[in-house]
Amino acid sequence: MRKVIMGNHALSYGAMLGRAQVIAAYPITPQTQVVELLSEMCADGTLAAKFIKVESEHSAMAACIGASVAGARTFTATSAQGLALMHEMLHWASGGRHPVVLGNINRAMAPGWSIWSDQNDSLSERDTGWMQFYCSSNQEVLDTTIQAFKVAEALFIPAMVILDAFSLSHTYEVVDVPDLDKVDAFLPPFKPYARVDYRTPRAFNGLTGPENYMELRYKLQKDMERVPEMVEATGREYEKLFGRHLGAVDAYRCEDAETILVTSGTAGYTAHVAVDEMRKDGLKVGNFRMRMFRPFPFDIVRRVLLPAKKVAVVDRNISYGHHGMFAQEVKSALYGIPGAPPVFGFIAGLGGRDITPASFREVVDTAAAQDRPAEEILWIGVKR
Amino acid sequence: MSKKKDAAKIIFESEKDVPIMPMSLGSMLFNKTGSWRNIRPEIRTADCIRCGICWKFCPDMSILVEEELPVVDYDFCKGCGICAEECPVKCIEMAEERK
Numbered sequence: 243m244r245k246v247i248m249g250n251h252a253l254s255y256g257a258m259l260g261r262a263q264v265i266a267a268y269p270i271t272p273q274t275q276v277v278e279l280l281s282e283m284c285a286d287g288t289l290a291a292k293f294i295k296v297e298s299e300h301s302a303m304a305a306c307i308g309a310s311v312a313g314a315r316t317f318t319a320t321s322a323q324g325l326a327l328m329h330e331m332l333h334w335a336s337g338g339r340h341p342v343v344l345g346n347i348n349r350a351m352a353p354g355w356s357i358w359s360d361q362n363d364s365l366s367e368r369d370t371g372w373m374q375f376y377c378s379s380n381q382e383v384l385d386t387t388i389q390a391f392k393v394a395e396a397l398f399i400p401a402m403v404i405l406d407a408f409s410l411s412h413t414y415e416v417v418d419v420p421d422l423d424k425v426d427a428f429l430p431p432f433k434p435y436a437r438v439d440y441r442t443p444r445a446f447n448g449l450t451g452p453e454n455y456m457e458l459r460y461k462l463q464k465d466m467e468r469v470p471e472m473v474e475a476t477g478r479e480y481e482k483l484f485g486r487h488l489g490a491v492d493a494y495r496c497e498d499a500e501t502i503l504v505t506s507g508t509a510g511y512t513a514h515v516a517v518d519e520m521r522k523d524g525l526k527v528g529n530f531r532m533r534m535f536r537p538f539p540f541d542i543v544r545r546v547l548l549p550a551k552k553v554a555v556v557d558r559n560i561s562y563g564h565h566g567m568f569a570q571e572v573k574s575a576l577y578g579i580p581g582a583p584p585v586f587g588f589i590a591g592l593g594g595r596d597i598t599p600a601s602f603r604e605v606v607d608t609a610a611a612q613d614r615p616a617e618e619i620l621w622i623g624v625k626r
Numbered sequence: 627m628s629k630k631k632d633a634a635k636i637i638f639e640s641e642k643d644v645p646i647m648p649m650s651l652g653s654m655l656f657n658k659t660g661s662w663r664n665i666r667p668e669i670r671t672a673d674c675i676r677c678g679i680c681w682k683f684c685p686d687m688s689i690l691v692e693e694e695l696p697v698v699d700y701d702f703c704k705g706c707g708i709c710a711e712e713c714p715v716k717c718i719e720m721a722e723e724r725k
Binding site for chain 2: 337338339398435436444445446447448449450453454457458460461462465
Protein backbone atom coordinates (compact mmCIF):
# COMPACT_ATOMS: atom_id res chain seq x y z
CA MET A 243 0.00 0.00 0.00
CA ARG A 244 1.27 3.46 -0.88
CA LYS A 245 1.33 5.84 2.04
CA VAL A 246 2.58 9.37 2.58
CA ILE A 247 4.81 9.03 5.63
CA MET A 248 7.72 10.75 7.32
CA GLY A 249 11.20 9.21 7.31
CA ASN A 250 10.92 8.31 10.97
CA HIS A 251 7.72 6.37 10.32
CA ALA A 252 9.40 4.60 7.40
CA LEU A 253 11.79 3.21 10.02
CA SER A 254 8.87 2.21 12.24
CA TYR A 255 7.13 0.44 9.36
CA GLY A 256 10.39 -1.31 8.48
CA ALA A 257 10.70 -2.63 12.04
CA MET A 258 7.02 -3.62 12.08
CA LEU A 259 7.17 -5.43 8.74
CA GLY A 260 10.38 -7.10 9.89
CA ARG A 261 8.39 -8.37 12.88
CA ALA A 262 10.77 -7.06 15.52
CA GLN A 263 9.98 -8.97 18.72
CA VAL A 264 11.62 -6.74 21.28
CA ILE A 265 11.98 -2.98 20.97
CA ALA A 266 13.80 -1.05 23.67
CA ALA A 267 14.26 2.65 23.19
CA TYR A 268 14.62 6.03 24.80
CA PRO A 269 13.16 9.05 23.01
CA ILE A 270 15.40 11.79 21.60
CA THR A 271 14.79 14.48 19.01
CA PRO A 272 14.78 13.89 16.02
CA GLN A 273 14.14 10.17 16.53
CA THR A 274 11.04 10.35 18.74
CA GLN A 275 8.37 9.48 16.15
CA VAL A 276 10.16 6.23 15.28
CA VAL A 277 9.46 4.73 18.68
CA GLU A 278 6.23 6.65 19.24
CA LEU A 279 4.62 4.84 16.32
CA LEU A 280 6.17 1.51 17.31
CA SER A 281 4.85 1.84 20.86
CA GLU A 282 1.38 2.52 19.43
CA MET A 283 1.69 -0.52 17.19
CA CYS A 284 2.67 -2.65 20.19
CA ALA A 285 -0.21 -1.24 22.24
CA ASP A 286 -2.93 -1.78 19.63
CA GLY A 287 -1.71 -5.23 18.61
CA THR A 288 -0.50 -4.34 15.10
CA LEU A 289 2.90 -5.58 16.15
CA ALA A 290 3.35 -8.53 18.51
CA ALA A 291 6.44 -7.15 20.18
CA LYS A 292 7.52 -6.36 23.69
CA PHE A 293 8.17 -2.64 23.99
CA ILE A 294 10.61 -1.91 26.80
CA LYS A 295 10.80 1.62 28.15
CA VAL A 296 14.24 2.27 29.55
CA GLU A 297 16.01 4.99 31.48
CA SER A 298 18.77 5.62 28.95
CA GLU A 299 20.12 4.64 25.56
CA HIS A 300 22.83 2.60 27.26
CA SER A 301 20.05 0.55 28.83
CA ALA A 302 18.12 0.40 25.56
CA MET A 303 21.02 -1.33 23.85
CA ALA A 304 21.63 -3.54 26.90
CA ALA A 305 17.98 -4.65 26.76
CA CYS A 306 18.27 -5.36 23.03
CA ILE A 307 21.38 -7.46 23.61
CA GLY A 308 19.66 -9.44 26.37
CA ALA A 309 16.61 -10.02 24.19
CA SER A 310 18.78 -11.00 21.23
CA VAL A 311 20.68 -13.61 23.24
CA ALA A 312 17.28 -14.94 24.32
CA GLY A 313 16.51 -15.46 20.62
CA ALA A 314 14.38 -12.40 19.79
CA ARG A 315 14.63 -10.10 16.78
CA THR A 316 15.44 -6.72 18.27
CA PHE A 317 15.19 -3.12 17.18
CA THR A 318 16.02 0.25 18.66
CA ALA A 319 16.44 3.79 17.41
CA THR A 320 18.36 6.80 18.62
CA SER A 321 20.29 9.89 17.61
CA ALA A 322 23.49 11.82 18.40
CA GLN A 323 23.95 12.11 22.18
CA GLY A 324 21.86 8.96 22.60
CA LEU A 325 24.08 6.99 20.26
CA ALA A 326 27.13 8.32 22.07
CA LEU A 327 25.72 7.13 25.38
CA MET A 328 25.18 3.71 23.79
CA HIS A 329 28.81 3.53 22.71
CA GLU A 330 29.95 0.91 25.20
CA MET A 331 26.96 -1.30 24.49
CA LEU A 332 27.52 -1.04 20.73
CA HIS A 333 30.74 -2.98 21.28
CA TRP A 334 28.87 -5.54 23.35
CA ALA A 335 26.33 -6.05 20.57
CA SER A 336 28.91 -6.58 17.84
CA GLY A 337 31.47 -8.43 19.97
CA GLY A 338 28.74 -10.75 21.25
CA ARG A 339 27.45 -11.14 17.68
CA HIS A 340 23.94 -9.99 18.49
CA PRO A 341 22.26 -8.88 15.23
CA VAL A 342 20.39 -5.89 16.63
CA VAL A 343 19.06 -3.40 14.07
CA LEU A 344 19.36 0.24 15.11
CA GLY A 345 17.87 3.26 13.39
CA ASN A 346 20.04 6.33 13.87
CA ILE A 347 18.91 9.76 12.88
CA ASN A 348 22.03 11.74 12.01
CA ARG A 349 22.16 14.73 14.33
CA ALA A 350 25.14 16.96 15.05
CA MET A 351 26.94 16.40 18.34
CA ALA A 352 26.71 19.04 21.05
CA PRO A 353 27.95 21.55 22.03
CA GLY A 354 26.73 23.91 20.60
CA TRP A 355 23.55 22.12 21.25
CA SER A 356 22.11 21.08 17.91
CA ILE A 357 19.25 18.97 16.67
CA TRP A 358 20.16 19.35 12.99
CA SER A 359 21.83 16.91 10.71
CA ASP A 360 25.40 15.83 10.31
CA GLN A 361 27.12 12.48 10.40
CA ASN A 362 29.57 12.84 13.25
CA ASP A 363 27.37 10.84 15.61
CA SER A 364 27.24 7.66 13.55
CA LEU A 365 30.71 8.00 12.09
CA SER A 366 32.16 8.26 15.58
CA GLU A 367 30.92 4.66 15.93
CA ARG A 368 32.53 3.36 12.78
CA ASP A 369 35.00 1.15 14.65
CA THR A 370 32.44 -0.55 16.87
CA GLY A 371 31.90 -3.48 14.49
CA TRP A 372 28.45 -2.42 13.28
CA MET A 373 27.35 -2.32 9.68
CA GLN A 374 26.30 1.18 8.59
CA PHE A 375 23.81 2.02 5.85
CA TYR A 376 23.09 5.64 4.89
CA CYS A 377 19.71 6.35 3.31
CA SER A 378 18.54 9.12 1.01
CA SER A 379 14.77 8.61 0.77
CA ASN A 380 11.95 7.34 2.95
CA GLN A 381 11.41 4.37 0.67
CA GLU A 382 15.05 3.49 1.05
CA VAL A 383 14.76 3.74 4.83
CA LEU A 384 11.92 1.22 4.91
CA ASP A 385 13.53 -1.17 2.42
CA THR A 386 16.93 -0.94 4.08
CA THR A 387 15.49 -1.70 7.52
CA ILE A 388 13.90 -4.93 6.29
CA GLN A 389 17.07 -5.95 4.46
CA ALA A 390 19.22 -5.01 7.47
CA PHE A 391 17.49 -7.66 9.59
CA LYS A 392 18.22 -10.25 6.93
CA VAL A 393 21.91 -9.42 6.49
CA ALA A 394 22.51 -8.88 10.21
CA GLU A 395 20.97 -12.21 11.16
CA ALA A 396 22.72 -14.11 8.37
CA LEU A 397 26.14 -13.02 9.62
CA PHE A 398 25.40 -12.17 13.27
CA ILE A 399 26.58 -8.60 12.91
CA PRO A 400 24.42 -5.70 14.13
CA ALA A 401 23.37 -3.03 11.65
CA MET A 402 22.64 0.71 11.73
CA VAL A 403 20.12 2.20 9.34
CA ILE A 404 20.96 5.90 9.15
CA LEU A 405 18.99 8.90 7.95
CA ASP A 406 19.44 12.67 8.17
CA ALA A 407 17.66 14.71 10.81
CA PHE A 408 14.68 16.62 9.42
CA SER A 409 15.69 16.56 5.75
CA LEU A 410 14.63 12.92 5.91
CA SER A 411 13.39 12.12 9.42
CA HIS A 412 10.59 14.70 9.32
CA THR A 413 10.07 14.90 5.58
CA TYR A 414 6.96 13.27 4.15
CA GLU A 415 7.26 11.23 0.97
CA VAL A 416 5.22 8.62 -0.82
CA VAL A 417 6.37 5.20 0.36
CA ASP A 418 5.28 1.82 -0.90
CA VAL A 419 4.65 -0.14 2.29
CA PRO A 420 4.83 -3.81 1.28
CA ASP A 421 2.35 -6.45 2.46
CA LEU A 422 3.39 -8.28 5.58
CA ASP A 423 3.04 -11.75 4.02
CA LYS A 424 5.37 -10.75 1.19
CA VAL A 425 7.93 -9.52 3.71
CA ASP A 426 7.49 -12.76 5.67
CA ALA A 427 8.46 -14.68 2.53
CA PHE A 428 11.63 -12.59 2.26
CA LEU A 429 12.54 -12.48 5.93
CA PRO A 430 12.11 -15.73 7.87
CA PRO A 431 12.12 -15.71 11.69
CA PHE A 432 15.45 -15.11 13.46
CA LYS A 433 17.46 -18.27 14.01
CA PRO A 434 19.93 -17.57 16.79
CA TYR A 435 23.45 -19.01 16.63
CA ALA A 436 23.18 -19.86 20.31
CA ARG A 437 20.76 -18.63 22.89
CA VAL A 438 19.90 -18.65 26.54
CA ASP A 439 18.32 -22.06 27.07
CA TYR A 440 17.93 -24.00 30.31
CA ARG A 441 18.52 -27.29 28.47
CA THR A 442 22.03 -26.24 27.49
CA PRO A 443 22.99 -23.73 30.15
CA ARG A 444 25.66 -21.28 29.06
CA ALA A 445 27.12 -18.01 30.12
CA PHE A 446 27.51 -15.45 27.31
CA ASN A 447 30.10 -12.73 26.76
CA GLY A 448 32.16 -13.78 29.77
CA LEU A 449 35.85 -13.56 30.52
CA THR A 450 37.92 -14.49 27.47
CA GLY A 451 41.66 -14.68 27.95
CA PRO A 452 44.42 -13.88 25.47
CA GLU A 453 44.37 -17.56 24.43
CA ASN A 454 40.98 -17.23 22.70
CA TYR A 455 40.06 -13.52 22.31
CA MET A 456 41.95 -12.74 19.12
CA GLU A 457 40.21 -15.53 17.18
CA LEU A 458 36.82 -14.01 18.07
CA ARG A 459 37.91 -10.73 16.53
CA TYR A 460 39.41 -12.47 13.50
CA LYS A 461 36.09 -14.18 12.90
CA LEU A 462 34.12 -10.94 13.23
CA GLN A 463 36.36 -9.33 10.62
CA LYS A 464 36.09 -12.35 8.30
CA ASP A 465 32.30 -12.17 8.50
CA MET A 466 32.41 -8.41 7.94
CA GLU A 467 34.30 -9.15 4.73
CA ARG A 468 31.36 -11.30 3.60
CA VAL A 469 28.90 -8.42 4.01
CA PRO A 470 29.32 -6.65 0.62
CA GLU A 471 28.51 -9.84 -1.27
CA MET A 472 25.62 -10.58 1.08
CA VAL A 473 24.22 -7.04 0.70
CA GLU A 474 24.26 -7.33 -3.10
CA ALA A 475 22.63 -10.79 -3.01
CA THR A 476 20.00 -9.63 -0.52
CA GLY A 477 19.34 -6.56 -2.69
CA ARG A 478 18.78 -8.75 -5.76
CA GLU A 479 16.41 -11.03 -3.86
CA TYR A 480 14.49 -8.02 -2.55
CA GLU A 481 14.28 -6.56 -6.04
CA LYS A 482 12.69 -9.76 -7.37
CA LEU A 483 9.95 -9.55 -4.76
CA PHE A 484 9.42 -5.81 -4.47
CA GLY A 485 10.85 -4.33 -7.67
CA ARG A 486 13.30 -1.98 -5.98
CA HIS A 487 17.05 -2.46 -6.07
CA LEU A 488 19.35 -1.38 -3.28
CA GLY A 489 22.99 -2.30 -3.19
CA ALA A 490 26.04 -1.16 -1.26
CA VAL A 491 26.28 1.93 -3.49
CA ASP A 492 24.23 3.90 -5.98
CA ALA A 493 26.46 4.92 -8.87
CA TYR A 494 24.72 7.45 -11.11
CA ARG A 495 26.15 8.52 -14.48
CA CYS A 496 29.62 7.49 -13.35
CA GLU A 497 30.62 5.37 -16.39
CA ASP A 498 31.91 8.24 -18.53
CA ALA A 499 32.29 10.84 -15.76
CA GLU A 500 35.50 12.85 -15.52
CA THR A 501 34.67 14.08 -12.03
CA ILE A 502 32.84 11.74 -9.68
CA LEU A 503 31.14 13.10 -6.57
CA VAL A 504 31.21 10.80 -3.58
CA THR A 505 28.18 11.46 -1.41
CA SER A 506 25.91 9.89 1.19
CA GLY A 507 22.53 10.43 2.83
CA THR A 508 20.11 13.08 1.60
CA ALA A 509 23.00 15.17 0.28
CA GLY A 510 23.54 12.25 -2.09
CA TYR A 511 20.02 12.73 -3.38
CA THR A 512 20.66 16.44 -3.93
CA ALA A 513 23.87 15.52 -5.76
CA HIS A 514 21.84 13.30 -8.06
CA VAL A 515 19.76 16.33 -9.10
CA ALA A 516 22.88 18.51 -9.33
CA VAL A 517 24.56 15.98 -11.64
CA ASP A 518 21.62 16.10 -14.05
CA GLU A 519 21.79 19.91 -14.10
CA MET A 520 25.55 19.95 -14.66
CA ARG A 521 25.30 17.31 -17.40
CA LYS A 522 22.89 19.62 -19.22
CA ASP A 523 25.65 22.23 -19.11
CA GLY A 524 28.07 19.74 -20.62
CA LEU A 525 30.01 18.88 -17.47
CA LYS A 526 30.93 15.21 -17.30
CA VAL A 527 30.10 14.49 -13.69
CA GLY A 528 28.71 11.48 -11.88
CA ASN A 529 27.37 10.80 -8.41
CA PHE A 530 28.71 7.86 -6.39
CA ARG A 531 26.35 7.72 -3.46
CA MET A 532 27.65 5.39 -0.79
CA ARG A 533 24.87 3.55 1.02
CA MET A 534 27.18 1.24 2.90
CA PHE A 535 30.05 2.73 4.87
CA ARG A 536 30.78 -0.25 7.12
CA PRO A 537 32.05 -2.54 5.93
CA PHE A 538 33.74 -0.30 3.42
CA PRO A 539 33.01 -1.63 -0.09
CA PHE A 540 36.61 -1.44 -1.35
CA ASP A 541 36.05 -3.39 -4.58
CA ILE A 542 33.11 -1.32 -5.80
CA VAL A 543 34.80 1.94 -4.82
CA ARG A 544 37.89 1.02 -6.84
CA ARG A 545 35.94 -0.27 -9.81
CA VAL A 546 33.78 2.86 -10.15
CA LEU A 547 36.23 5.58 -9.12
CA LEU A 548 39.48 4.47 -10.79
CA PRO A 549 38.47 5.44 -14.36
CA ALA A 550 37.60 9.01 -13.28
CA LYS A 551 40.00 11.94 -13.68
CA LYS A 552 39.04 13.44 -10.32
CA VAL A 553 37.17 12.29 -7.26
CA ALA A 554 35.39 14.87 -5.09
CA VAL A 555 34.23 13.54 -1.75
CA VAL A 556 31.63 15.64 0.05
CA ASP A 557 31.65 14.88 3.75
CA ARG A 558 28.95 16.03 6.15
CA ASN A 559 31.29 15.17 9.00
CA ILE A 560 34.83 15.77 10.17
CA SER A 561 37.49 13.85 12.00
CA TYR A 562 39.15 16.76 13.78
CA GLY A 563 42.81 17.00 12.92
CA HIS A 564 42.36 14.76 9.91
CA HIS A 565 39.78 14.90 7.07
CA GLY A 566 36.19 14.14 6.38
CA MET A 567 35.74 10.47 7.07
CA PHE A 568 34.45 9.33 3.69
CA ALA A 569 37.41 11.14 2.11
CA GLN A 570 39.85 9.31 4.40
CA GLU A 571 38.42 5.99 3.46
CA VAL A 572 38.12 6.63 -0.26
CA LYS A 573 41.79 7.65 -0.20
CA SER A 574 42.72 4.47 1.61
CA ALA A 575 40.85 2.43 -1.01
CA LEU A 576 42.72 4.10 -3.87
CA TYR A 577 46.14 4.28 -2.23
CA GLY A 578 49.05 2.91 -4.17
CA ILE A 579 47.08 2.12 -7.32
CA PRO A 580 48.97 3.51 -10.33
CA GLY A 581 46.95 6.14 -12.18
CA ALA A 582 44.42 6.55 -9.37
CA PRO A 583 42.61 9.89 -9.59
CA PRO A 584 43.36 12.60 -7.01
CA VAL A 585 40.84 12.72 -4.18
CA PHE A 586 39.48 16.15 -3.24
CA GLY A 587 38.08 16.20 0.28
CA PHE A 588 35.23 18.69 0.78
CA ILE A 589 33.42 19.37 4.02
CA ALA A 590 29.93 20.82 3.90
CA GLY A 591 26.66 20.94 5.78
CA LEU A 592 27.85 20.52 9.36
CA GLY A 593 25.17 21.04 11.98
CA GLY A 594 22.38 20.98 9.40
CA ARG A 595 23.64 23.78 7.14
CA ASP A 596 22.02 23.21 3.75
CA ILE A 597 23.82 21.34 1.02
CA THR A 598 22.20 22.50 -2.21
CA PRO A 599 22.71 21.79 -5.94
CA ALA A 600 24.75 25.04 -5.95
CA SER A 601 27.05 23.50 -3.31
CA PHE A 602 27.83 20.62 -5.66
CA ARG A 603 28.40 23.05 -8.51
CA GLU A 604 30.95 24.81 -6.30
CA VAL A 605 32.55 21.46 -5.48
CA VAL A 606 32.90 20.52 -9.14
CA ASP A 607 34.18 24.00 -10.10
CA THR A 608 36.75 23.93 -7.27
CA ALA A 609 38.00 20.49 -8.29
CA ALA A 610 38.16 21.57 -11.93
CA ALA A 611 40.37 24.56 -11.06
CA GLN A 612 43.03 22.48 -9.26
CA ASP A 613 45.23 19.69 -10.60
CA ARG A 614 45.59 18.31 -7.12
CA PRO A 615 43.78 19.45 -3.97
CA ALA A 616 45.28 22.77 -2.83
CA GLU A 617 44.36 22.02 0.76
CA GLU A 618 43.72 18.84 2.73
CA ILE A 619 40.20 20.05 3.45
CA LEU A 620 38.23 22.17 1.01
CA TRP A 621 35.42 23.88 2.88
CA ILE A 622 32.03 24.56 1.34
CA GLY A 623 29.76 27.19 2.84
CA VAL A 624 31.92 28.44 5.71
CA LYS A 625 31.55 32.19 6.23
CA ARG A 626 35.12 33.47 6.19
CA MET B 627 35.90 -32.23 47.09
CA SER B 628 34.30 -33.52 43.92
CA LYS B 629 35.36 -34.62 40.48
CA LYS B 630 33.96 -31.42 38.93
CA LYS B 631 37.23 -29.71 39.80
CA ASP B 632 38.97 -31.69 37.09
CA ALA B 633 37.44 -29.30 34.55
CA ALA B 634 40.14 -28.02 32.20
CA LYS B 635 40.58 -24.67 30.52
CA ILE B 636 39.52 -24.76 26.86
CA ILE B 637 42.20 -23.46 24.51
CA PHE B 638 41.25 -23.73 20.85
CA GLU B 639 43.86 -24.97 18.41
CA SER B 640 42.33 -23.14 15.44
CA GLU B 641 39.95 -20.25 14.86
CA LYS B 642 37.76 -22.75 12.99
CA ASP B 643 36.86 -24.38 16.29
CA VAL B 644 36.06 -21.10 18.05
CA PRO B 645 32.34 -20.29 18.18
CA ILE B 646 31.58 -16.82 16.81
CA MET B 647 29.84 -15.81 20.04
CA PRO B 648 31.91 -15.52 23.19
CA MET B 649 30.24 -18.10 25.41
CA SER B 650 31.00 -20.72 27.99
CA LEU B 651 31.41 -24.15 26.47
CA GLY B 652 32.97 -26.10 29.27
CA SER B 653 33.36 -25.29 32.92
CA MET B 654 35.08 -22.40 34.62
CA LEU B 655 35.84 -24.59 37.62
CA PHE B 656 39.51 -24.75 36.69
CA ASN B 657 39.61 -21.11 37.67
CA LYS B 658 40.06 -21.48 41.42
CA THR B 659 38.99 -18.07 42.56
CA GLY B 660 39.61 -18.93 46.19
CA SER B 661 43.14 -17.61 45.68
CA TRP B 662 41.68 -14.07 45.64
CA ARG B 663 40.66 -14.35 49.29
CA ASN B 664 42.10 -12.09 52.01
CA ILE B 665 39.90 -13.21 54.87
CA ARG B 666 38.44 -16.68 55.31
CA PRO B 667 35.23 -17.90 56.92
CA GLU B 668 35.76 -20.43 59.67
CA ILE B 669 32.75 -22.30 60.98
CA ARG B 670 32.41 -23.47 64.60
CA THR B 671 30.24 -26.41 63.74
CA ALA B 672 29.63 -27.15 67.43
CA ASP B 673 27.44 -24.00 67.61
CA CYS B 674 25.78 -24.50 64.18
CA ILE B 675 21.99 -24.89 64.27
CA ARG B 676 21.88 -26.33 60.71
CA CYS B 677 19.53 -23.62 59.43
CA GLY B 678 21.14 -23.54 55.95
CA ILE B 679 21.18 -19.75 55.76
CA CYS B 680 24.91 -19.55 54.95
CA TRP B 681 24.43 -22.14 52.20
CA LYS B 682 21.53 -20.18 50.76
CA PHE B 683 23.18 -16.75 50.91
CA CYS B 684 26.61 -17.69 49.54
CA PRO B 685 26.77 -15.93 46.14
CA ASP B 686 29.42 -18.33 44.85
CA MET B 687 27.93 -21.64 46.00
CA SER B 688 31.00 -22.13 48.14
CA ILE B 689 29.18 -23.42 51.19
CA LEU B 690 28.65 -27.11 50.77
CA VAL B 691 26.48 -29.18 53.08
CA GLU B 692 27.98 -32.43 54.22
CA GLU B 693 26.07 -34.59 56.67
CA GLU B 694 23.78 -31.65 57.39
CA LEU B 695 26.65 -29.37 58.38
CA PRO B 696 28.10 -26.48 56.34
CA VAL B 697 31.61 -26.85 54.93
CA VAL B 698 33.46 -24.05 53.15
CA ASP B 699 34.81 -24.84 49.69
CA TYR B 700 38.05 -22.86 49.94
CA ASP B 701 38.86 -23.48 46.27
CA PHE B 702 36.20 -20.96 45.32
CA CYS B 703 35.26 -18.96 48.44
CA LYS B 704 36.42 -15.37 47.84
CA GLY B 705 35.98 -14.40 51.46
CA CYS B 706 33.14 -11.92 51.00
CA GLY B 707 31.83 -12.55 54.53
CA ILE B 708 28.14 -12.71 53.65
CA CYS B 709 27.83 -16.09 55.41
CA ALA B 710 29.31 -14.66 58.62
CA GLU B 711 27.05 -11.61 58.38
CA GLU B 712 23.91 -13.67 57.89
CA CYS B 713 24.59 -16.49 60.36
CA PRO B 714 21.88 -16.12 63.06
CA VAL B 715 24.02 -17.68 65.80
CA LYS B 716 27.28 -16.05 64.71
CA CYS B 717 29.17 -19.31 64.50
CA ILE B 718 31.09 -18.17 61.39
CA GLU B 719 34.10 -15.93 61.91
CA MET B 720 36.15 -14.20 59.27
CA ALA B 721 39.80 -14.84 60.03
CA GLU B 722 42.93 -13.42 58.43
CA GLU B 723 43.89 -15.61 55.49
CA ARG B 724 46.89 -17.83 56.12
CA LYS B 725 49.05 -17.79 53.05
